[in-house]
Amino acid sequence: MADTEKIIEIEVLRYRPEQDKEPVWQTYKVPFTDDMSVLQGVQYIKDYLDETVSFRWSCRMAICGSCGMMIDDKPKLSCKTFLRDYYPGKLRVEALKHLPIERDLIVDATDFMKKLESIKPYIIPKEERTLAQGEYLQTPQQRDMYEQFSSCINCMLCYAACPQYGLNPKFTGPGILALMHRYNADSRDGGQAERNELGYADEGYWGCTAVGYCSEVCPKGVDPANAINQNKMNSAINYFTRFITPGGADK
Amino acid sequence: MEVYKADVAIIGAGGGGLRAAIAVAEADPTLKIALISKVYPMRSHTVAAEGGAAAVTRPDDTLDHHFNDTVGGGDWLCEQDVVEYFVAHAHEEMVQMEHWGCPWSRKEDGHANVRAFGGMKIERTWFAADKTGFHMLHTLFQTSIKYPSIKRFDEHFCVDLVVEDGRVQGAVVIEIATGEFRLIQAKSVIIATGGAGRVFRENTNGGIVTGDGMALAYRHGVPLRDMEFVQYHPTCMPRTGLLFTEACRGEGGLLLNKDGYRYLQDYGLGPPEDKPRNKFMELGPRDRLSQAFWHEQQKGRTIEGKFGSVVNLDLRHLGEAYLRERLPQIYELAEEFMGIDPAHECIPVLPGVHYTMGGILADGKTASGLPGLYSVGECSSVGIHGANRLGSNSLTELIVFGKVAGDEAAKFAKATSISNPGAIEKQADAIQARALGIVNKADGTERIAVLRTEMAKSMESGCGIYRMGTTMQDTCNKIDELRQRYKKLRVDDKSKVYNTDWLLAIELGYLLDVAQTMVYSAINRKESRGSHQRLDGFEQRDDANFLKHSLAYYNGDGAPRIEYGEVKITKSKPGTRAYGAAGVKADEDRKKQGAANG
Numbered sequence: 001m002a003d004t005e006k007i008i009e010i011e012v013l014r015y016r017p018e019q020d021k022e023p024v025w026q027t028y029k030v031p032f033t034d035d036m037s038v039l040q041g042v043q044y045i046k047d048y049l050d051e052t053v054s055f056r057w058s059c060r061m062a063i064c065g066s067c068g069m070m071i072d073d074k075p076k077l078s079c080k081t082f083l084r085d086y087y088p089g090k091l092r093v094e095a096l097k098h099l100p101i102e103r104d105l106i107v108d109a110t111d112f113m114k115k116l117e118s119i120k121p122y123i124i125p126k127e128e129r130t131l132a133q134g135e136y137l138q139t140p141q142q143r144d145m146y147e148q149f150s151s152c153i154n155c156m157l158c159y160a161a162c163p164q165y166g167l168n169p170k171f172t173g174p175g176i177l178a179l180m181h182r183y184n185a186d187s188r189d190g191g192q193a194e195r196n197e198l199g200y201a202d203e204g205y206w207g208c209t210a211v212g213y214c215s216e217v218c219p220k221g222v223d224p225a226n227a228i229n230q231n232k233m234n235s236a237i238n239y240f241t242r243f244i245t246p247g248g249a250d251k
Numbered sequence: 252m253e254v255y256k257a258d259v260a261i262i263g264a265g266g267g268g269l270r271a272a273i274a275v276a277e278a279d280p281t282l283k284i285a286l287i288s289k290v291y292p293m294r295s296h297t298v299a300a301e302g303g304a305a306a307v308t309r310p311d312d313t314l315d316h317h318f319n320d321t322v323g324g325g326d327w328l329c330e331q332d333v334v335e336y337f338v339a340h341a342h343e344e345m346v347q348m349e350h351w352g353c354p355w356s357r358k359e360d361g362h363a364n365v366r367a368f369g370g371m372k373i374e375r376t377w378f379a380a381d382k383t384g385f386h387m388l389h390t391l392f393q394t395s396i397k398y399p400s401i402k403r404f405d406e407h408f409c410v411d412l413v414v415e416d417g418r419v420q421g422a423v424v425i426e427i428a429t430g431e432f433r434l435i436q437a438k439s440v441i442i443a444t445g446g447a448g449r450v451f452r453e454n455t456n457g458g459i460v461t462g463d464g465m466a467l468a469y470r471h472g473v474p475l476r477d478m479e480f481v482q483y484h485p486t487c488m489p490r491t492g493l494l495f496t497e498a499c500r501g502e503g504g505l506l507l508n509k510d511g512y513r514y515l516q517d518y519g520l521g522p523p524e525d526k527p528r529n530k531f532m533e534l535g536p537r538d539r540l541s542q543a544f545w546h547e548q549q550k551g552r553t554i555e556g557k558f559g560s561v562v563n564l565d566l567r568h569l570g571e572a573y574l575r576e577r578l579p580q581i582y583e584l585a586e587e588f589m590g591i592d593p594a595h596e597c598i599p600v601l602p603g604v605h606y607t608m609g610g611i612l613a614d615g616k617t618a619s620g621l622p623g624l625y626s627v628g629e630c631s632s633v634g635i636h637g638a639n640r641l642g643s644n645s646l647t648e649l650i651v652f653g654k655v656a657g658d659e660a661a662k663f664a665k666a667t668s669i670s671n672p673g674a675i676e677k678q679a680d681a682i683q684a685r686a687l688g689i690v691n692k693a694d695g696t697e698r699i700a701v702l703r704t705e706m707a708k709s710m711e712s713g714c715g716i717y718r719m720g721t722t723m724q725d726t727c728n729k730i731d732e733l734r735q736r737y738k739k740l741r742v743d744d745k746s747k748v749y750n751t752d753w754l755l756a757i758e759l760g761y762l763l764d765v766a767q768t769m770v771y772s773a774i775n776r777k778e779s780r781g782s783h784q785r786l787d788g789f790e791q792r793d794d795a796n797f798l799k800h801s802l803a804y805y806n807g808d809g810a811p812r813i814e815y816g817e818v819k820i821t822k823s824k825p826g827t828r829a830y831g832a833a834g835v836k837a838d839e840d841r842k843k844q845g846a847a848n849g
Contacts, residue, residue: 017748035490035588047700051743051752056290058457061493061584063385064294080587102428103749109291113405121393123352135349137361143354149309150354150386154293 005031005205007046008087010041012053013094015101023094023101025103026050032083039067039094042105055105061185062219065153068160069105070094075217078162098169098188109192111169115176119198121183124191142187149215149227158214158224164207171207172198174214199237205231252423252679253433257285258664259657260422260437261463262409264288265295266384267628267656268443269391274657276398282661285435287404287424287755289459292392296445296457300384300407301496301580303376304646306341306527310364310375314338319823321644324370324536325608325637326781327798327825328818333615333634335821337644337651345377351392354379356577366577367501368642370830371534373527376643381496381578384646407433408754409463411682413438414471416670418622423682427754429490430747432686434679436672437527438664439623441656442468446629447765451714452707454604455487455494461758462765463757464630468611469764473619474802476632476816477609479773480782482640483716485540487603488588489558494602496579497642499564501532502577506540507597508552509561509602514562518543520831535830538639538782541602545716552600563597589650602716606637606645608782609772612802612816616740617656623663627656632800634819638781690753695741697754702733702740703762710732710766715775719787723774728769737763744807752789766809768803775813776801794825 007029013189015023028045039057046053056066060079067078071093072086078093099107129136158174159165165173172180180199199205208228215225259275261268264286274287288295294678307317317338322329346362349355355363356378368376379386395401406427413421413434421436447462448454469475485506487497500506503526508514513523513532520535520543527534544562547553553560566574566581571594574582585591585598610632617625627633628649635648669675705728713726737760744752778793779785800816806812831835 016746046752051699052746054744054749054751056294058290058294058459059296059299060457060491061299062587063294063382063580064298064457066290066294074413103746106749108428113291116393117396120396122397123350123394128839129350131343131346131350133357135346138357139361140357140359142361143357147354150389151382153298153385154291182350188350188352201264 001248003239004032006087007031008041008083010045011088011090011092012042012045012104013092014053014104016052016103034084036083037079038071038083038091041079041083042093054103063153065155068100068155068157070097070160075137075157077155077157077219080219084211096156098160098162098166099156109156112154112159112176115172115239116154116179119176119180120191120195123183123186123189124194126188136188138187145187146182146185149178149185149222152178153220155219157217157219161213161217163211163213164209168207170203172203174208174228177205177208177231178222178224178227181231196238199231199236205235252676252682254434255285255433256283258282258439259436259439259660260285260287260289260435261441261443262422263295263443263445263628263630264292264403265445265627265628265774266297266388266391266646267653268441269388269395270650270653270659271394271443271627271660272401272439273398273656275661276400278658278661280400282400282664284401285404285437286401287407287422287435289407289408289427291405292403293389294459295386295388296460297384298492299455299457300309300646301381301494302368302498302501303366303378303383303643305368305371305385305641305643306345306374306377306647307338307375308342308363308377309373309375312375317341317375320371321635321641322637322823323383323826323828324641325639326828327823328637328780328800330615330634330819331821331823332819337635337648338616340651341647344647344654348387348390348650351390351394354386356380359395362709363768364500366445367527367529367534369497369500369534369540370530370641374529376501378498380576381476381498381580382814384419387646399528404435407468408757410686410757412467412471412624413675413678413682414621415675415678419624420675425681425686427749432683434676436669436675438667438669438747439625439660441610442624442626442630443628444630445577446606447762448607450710450762450766450769451494451604452489452711453490455484455492456604462761463758465610466628466761466764468619468621468624468626468816469768469803469805471621472805473621473624474612474804474814475609475636475765475768476612476800476802477772478607478768478803479714479776479801480608480638481714481769482537482606482608482782483537483541483602484537484605484674485544485602486564486600488584488598489601491563491588493584494605495564495584495598496576496578498728499566499578499581503527503569505565505766506533507565508547514547514552515540515543518546519829519833522832530834531831534641537642539830541716542784558599559601561599561601564600565597566593567595567597578677580701606640608640616659617652618659618782623667625656625660627652638783658797686757689740689756690742690745690750692741695739697736697739697741699740699752699759702736703759706730706733706763706766710770713770717784717786718773719785720774721787723770726770727774727810730763730770734763734767734808740819771811771813772801772803798825
């Protein structure tokens with residue numbers, strides 16, 4: 001972690017809807033030390049070079065999910081991507097792909113939020129329990145079945161990575177499908193049948209073409225591709241059992 | 252201006268705001284709730300809480316133990332009746348979170364597991380690995396989606412409360428995406444905006460933690476209580492201030508100075524033992540551990556080098572597999588941000604600002620003196636933290652008092668109606684004009700980043716781990732000066748779309764007001780208690796003169812007026828605050844005393 005101050009060039013894709021017909025690149029020279037993140041570089045620009053550059057950020061520690069952006073064309077959290085890894089070259093930052101740019105590095109998250117709200121992302125109890133009865137029992141092994149998928153920070157990097165979402169924004173997309181699986185896989189939950197109506201629709205699991213880039217870019221190791229794959233399997237089994245089980249599957 | 256008519260408005264959608272919203276929705280589904288947040292709810296800073304949430308759970312634990320740990324940990328500046336309520340309702344709220352799906356870590360038998368935390372006599376910290384705040388926040392947010400009466404205003408920035416006829420009747424917000432103003436009319440308002448750690452430079456807090464709600468209530472005459480008590484967390488990352496949870500020590504982590512020596516034994520926390528022991532050594536309270544660091548630094552026993560002055564957090568003996576299971580985020584932070592593998596190397600750490608014990612004066616039911624206004628969470632001073640908060644009490648506070656705030660605000664809303672809509676809209680117009688004045692100022696010269704940096708540096712020197720009258724006076728003068736210079740602030744960005752420059756300017760105004768209450772409350776407290784430690788002749792606790800809450804009242808351009816309020820003592824008379832072997836002895840003495848008196 002050397003302290004000598006070096007200068008790096010950061011190219012920012014600017015888009016101010018009130019004045020720019022289309023996005024334009026703007027270059028800033030930023031002094032940095034080896035422990036500085038790309039986010040700190042962009043913050044330096046806003047603090048000392050150009051107050052009008054706009055971006056979202058908060059926690060600085062890869063848990064709030066605010067600061068995702070394309071860094072040299074790869075979706076990353078800027079708080080845990082480091083300037084030193086781009087030196088002595090320069091780096092380009094721009095808004096996450098596949099999502100409409102609202103301004104500069106800020107994308108419109110409305111579609112993502114709507115999808116999140118649509119999948120019943122809460123426990124639909126298999127059996128009701130009062131507070132006086134205490135907690136539902138869940139072994140560490142049962143917890144392991146969904147824990148990974150509960151770690152999604154909603155940063156939307158996987159949406160910027162997903163070619164299918166780029167082609168068809170109706171596709172529910174990796175992060176939300178992983179979240180759907182998180183609840184379906186929870187031993188306390190009995191809402192699979194309700195959620196599967198969405199999951200098994202064309203925009204659900206089957207919209208995925210198994211490229212797997214979502215899992216590669218996920219900063220929290222959630223592995224949406226795995227969640228989707230497990231459900232494609234379930235969906236296929238469900239489809240066939242429908243013919244042989246009176247009243248259909250999902251029991 | 253567009254008007255939205257709500258029954259209850261909630262400002263802030265972190266753990267406290269979300270829990271309150273759900274409570275209102277469950278209390279009466281016909282009440283319309285406006286849940287306002289300057290970020291999407293899951294970005295709220297609750298997300299960054301790591302270690303866990305306290306609730307009496309084990310058979311060998313009692314409510315009295317949790318009460319005594321909290322009141323003693325707070326150096327007897329707690330409202331004891333409120334602490335009694337808090338400890339009694341903690342467990343049911345944990346279970347409620349469990350029913351809503353929170354992925355609590357489990358024991359083999361399927362029950363929720365608990366871990367050790369600093370200053371706690373018995374293990375009682377519920378945890379979800381080391382991402383407890385993250386999981387609680389997402390659980391609450393996702394659960395809130397079930398309730399159709401909760402109307403969210405995501406990315407809406409609150410610029411002021413509307414107070415009419417002597418009570419709060421709404422708030423004015425900016426829709427960040429468009430720059431449009433909205434009046435949220437409401438019969439009751441809950442402030443749940445979190446702390447103000449960004450007043451300082453090296454801190455564990457997210458960029459959004461700027462004291463907004465504290466400043467809003469304060470400007471409307473509600474006092475801020477005990478603002479001098481600012482918690483330094485002893486184990487933070489050098490330079491960024493990012494947090495390494497206390498759970499590192501709860502799981503058995505050690506603190507070592509440059510000689511590899513467990514220095515805490517020199518500061519009344521020993522003797523050291525091989526295994527972690529509750530309320531001993533590394534499991535002492537945060538204020539004492541941060542103070543011990545300061546002394547080590549004075550003695551030249553910290554490690555000097557590329558990270559500045561640090562000590563070592565040693566987790567190596569816990570082994571990679573255990574660390575990955577119990578402290579996965581800590582592992583990731585050390586690896587990715589510092590290039591350190593904590594299974595094989597020590598993590599360099601130092602204290603950083605973490606938490607504001609004080610806040611908006613609230614009674615035990617979260618109500619302020621301004622009718623209709625409630626507060627919950629770090630922004631609030633409901634009275635459970637005193638002069639030093641115990642780790643894992645703050646997440647519990649969010650849900651215990653979030654529910655109370657929701658219930659109370661619902662009751663108030665049902666019993667009242669909007670009094671004078673015309674006057675309220677007129678006020679809203681005036682608020683809009685003032686907020687636009689900040690961005691439209693023609694002759695501004697001062698820069699946001701410059702003022703913010705000067706404030707943070709000055710607060711660090713005046714309101715650090717140890718404090719002196721002279722440096723506090725310098726900080727008083729500096730903050731007074733910065734509040735004047737703030738009036739000449741220049742905002743370069745004139746856009747209506749995502750004008751974060753404008754919002755930063757408004758936040759800076761909030762920060763400066765809150766900073767001023769901290770330093771003026773501090774300089775007036777001529778004793779040492781909890782996180783407020785002086786070196787200029789006031790080194791001892793002074794119960795005769797200062798077993799009192801500080802109350803900072805807004806005074807326009809001038810310095811805040813500082814008054815004092817009584818502390819509610821029910822069953823714990825102020826005693827010696829001791830840890831380690833000395834703490835065991837003090838407990839025995841209290842018991843003997845009790846037996847002799849009884």
